[in-house]
Amino acid sequence: MSTTSVSISQKLTLSGSSSCNPRLAQAPWEFDAMPGYGPGSSEADPVPAHAPTNAEARPGQLPQLYRELPEEDLHERIRAAKEALGEDLVILGHFYQRDEIVQHADFLGDSFQLANAALTKPEARYIVFCGVHFMAETADILSSPEQSVILPNLAAGCSMADMADEDSVEAAWEEICEVYGVDPQNVTPDDDGKLPILPVTYMNSSAALKAFCGRHGGIVCTSSNAETVLEWAFERARRVLFFPDQHLGRNTAKAMGVPLEQMPMWNPRRPLGGNTAEDLQQAKVLLWHGFCSVHRRFSVAQIEKARSEHPGVKVIVHPESPMPVVDAADASGSTDAIRKFVAASSPGDVIAIGTEINMVNRLAAEYPDRTIFCLDPVICPCSTMYRIHPGYLAWVLEDLVQGRVNNQIVVPETVAAHARVALDRMLAAKPK
Numbered sequence: 242m243s244t245t246s247v248s249i250s251q252k253l254t255l256s257g258s259s260s261c262n263p264r265l266a267q268a269p270w271e272f273d274a275m276p277g278y279g280p281g282s283s284e285a286d287p288v289p290a291h292a293p294t295n296a297e298a299r300p301g302q303l304p305q306l307y308r309e310l311p312e313e314d315l316h317e318r319i320r321a322a323k324e325a326l327g328e329d330l331v332i333l334g335h336f337y338q339r340d341e342i343v344q345h346a347d348f349l350g351d352s353f354q355l356a357n358a359a360l361t362k363p364e365a366r367y368i369v370f371c372g373v374h375f376m377a378e379t380a381d382i383l384s385s386p387e388q389s390v391i392l393p394n395l396a397a398g399c400s401m402a403d404m405a406d407e408d409s410v411e412a413a414w415e416e417i418c419e420v421y422g423v424d425p426q427n428v429t430p431d432d433d434g435k436l437p438i439l440p441v442t443y444m445n446s447s448a449a450l451k452a453f454c455g456r457h458g459g460i461v462c463t464s465s466n467a468e469t470v471l472e473w474a475f476e477r478a479r480r481v482l483f484f485p486d487q488h489l490g491r492n493t494a495k496a497m498g499v500p501l502e503q504m505p506m507w508n509p510r511r512p513l514g515g516n517t518a519e520d521l522q523q524a525k526v527l528l529w530h531g532f533c534s535v536h537r538r539f540s541v542a543q544i545e546k547a548r549s550e551h552p553g554v555k556v557i558v559h560p561e562s563p564m565p566v567v568d569a570a571d572a573s574g575s576t577d578a579i580r581k582f583v584a585a586s587s588p589g590d591v592i593a594i595g596t597e598i599n600m601v602n603r604l605a606a607e608y609p610d611r612t613i614f615c616l617d618p619v620i621c622p623c624s625t626m627y628r629i630h631p632g633y634l635a636w637v638l639e640d641l642v643q644g645r646v647n648n649q650i651v652v653p654e655t656v657a658a659h660a661r662v663a664l665d666r667m668l669a670a671k672p673k
């Protein structure tokens with residue numbers, strides 16, 4: 242596993258005007274109830290019966306004290322609570338998380354690496370996930386029943402994951418199955434032994450959608466293994482419905498040779514997703530109309546500018562970026578692939594990266610003998626990751642010391658069991 246065990250103690254600041262709204266970094270609680278910043282999929286969270294304090298721990302309920310404490314005091318309190326909790330606690334930090342939080346994390350990684358990192362700490366009763374909602378759900382699905390997964394701020398959703406909700410996907414599935422003349426609750430193989438359609442969900446999706454895939458013969462993918470997963474799917478089905486990220490689906494299928502004409506977009510607000518029945522018959526990959534608001538900001542013009550200003554620059558972008566951007570880059574890959582790309586470069590190299598600014602800044606600090614910069618100099622960080630402010634972390638940790646579990650993420654076992662099926666299929670899928 243390439244998860245990084247964190248020993249970072251330096252504090253990095255965001256460069257220039259990299260934050261869309263500086264208040265988001267300083268006081269995210271002011272945004273928790275605002276339209277467009279709401280709790281998204283966390284609205285559906287069940288309140289754990291054994292943790293009644295959770296009923297009060299909804300977004301925006303951060304006690305006033307933690308909004309007002311100076312940042313240094315918050316860090317002191319976090320360190321003290323960590324020490325008090327000892328082996329009972331593991332803190333996970335996503336690559337895109339702000340450095341004020343990462344400095345307290347025991348592990349740094351992408352969402353799936355972090356869920357697996359938690360498995361290496363079975364003695365930890367509390368898994369505090371400094372990422373976004375779907376990541377905490379995955380950690381809960383994979384952790385033991387004795388462990389509690391905590392998301393310090395329930396408003397830390399993922400705008401991409403929220404673009405595909407369970408009801409819309411169920412409705413799309415029924416429409417699609419009707420076109421193919423199959424029972425949506427029991428899709429069976431045609432005479433050639435292949436299913437007419439199979440669902441594939443990106444890891445960045447709710448537990449309910451992972452369970453949907455588990456129930457319908459489908460599978461989960463990450464940005465590291467999307468091609469392997471699509472190969473697995475095409476061995477079993479003639480088509481896939483890929484959600485929620487159209488760009489990862491398109492970039493991956495295109496690299497495998499699927500023509501663009503066979504990748505219609507499914508817009509859940511339009512009949513047949515905005516397609517004709519003939520489009521759907523000819524389709525190989527039906528792409529859900531979702532995207533990442535961070536990665537869709539990268540453009541070919543930014544790459545051209547980087548190339549003209551830095552001859553010889555190497556450009557790598559995340560596959561959640563639009564297809565023309567991936568095509569114009571020298572390489573594309575997951576957060577882990579980007580880290581490896583930088584690690585494999587040489588002193589003096591110039592590298593332009595198309596991914597979240599916190600990760601780029603951290604790589605630039607780790608490799609000071611290279612010139613590393615973000616393609617978009619005014620890129621917004623992932624605004625939902627920013628909801629995890631040290632105030633929230635101090636609050637949940639100090640309450641844990643007192644035996645109070647706030648903001649626990651609980652995936653009901655009926656959902657988790659099916660989601661595990663789809664995750665297990667992913668783990669069993671091997672590259673050709």
Ligand code: SF4
Nearest residue numbers: 399400401533535623
């Ligand atoms: S970077 Fe994009 S996909 Fe990742 S958590 Fe943020 S909004 Fe979601």
